[in-house]
Amino acid sequence: MDKAKRKRLEARGWRVGTASDFLGLSAEEAALVEMKVSLSQALRARREARGLSQVALAKRLRSSQSRVAKMEAADQTVSIDLLLRGLVVLGATPRDIARVLGRDSGVAA
Amino acid sequence: MDKAKRKRLEARGWRVGTASDFLGLSAEEAALVEMKVSLSQALRARREARGLSQVALAKRLRSSQSRVAKMEAADQTVSIDLLLRGLVVLGATPRDIARVLGRDSGVAA
């Protein structure tokens, strides 16, 4: 990782470091991050499947393009609540969301 | 509903009224409320299954008994994020949570 990127990440509250530092993530934090990543991936997939731009989705959510981008990036400043609202606006039912959470996000724990 | 209760509810942001007013709940709002109720029920079930008091759970969550009570009541002031944190602290995995969301909460939509 280059120094500029590392600095940006740290400025946003991420702890950046070696693999053992990452293991410092408690099991609880890891589970929450895993869910957040799964939901953000599902959001992007649903939006693209409908041929909507981030601007179009933002409009339906009464939000902004930049927030949608952060949602899909599972940004630190985005809550799981907001991701769920996004999915629901795209037509996802609670069962659809359950399916998303039941699947593996592909991100190593 | 007596007037005092109605006033308290309205002060907290609930729209109180006739059945047709309730039908004004959009499908999106309904889906989110359904998930919230499912999660709050699962939280209480898990806590009780472990023989923990609300005070004991609050301690693990670094929160307070009153907030835990509101979580289990699916109070308006409680986010889904917080419910998920509670479940995870009680040992629920993302898959456990998926199972909870996949089930019917028993609350009419």
Place this chain on the structure above:
DNA sequence: TGCAGATATGTCAGAGGTGACATATACTGG
């Protein structure tokens, strides 16, 4: 009855998430 433990409800100051804006980067057709 009175006490102790558990849960419910109301309130509020402070922490953290949100929408909006500015700006940057990337891709595409002309």
Place this chain on the structure above:
DNA sequence: CCAGTATATGTCACCTCTGACATATCTGCA
């Protein structure tokens, strides 16, 4: 090349959620 469209990133004022406290209700027990 460049204009147009889509997405990414940084920042900030505003508003919601949160923890904590006070208090109320309920149950079981001595």
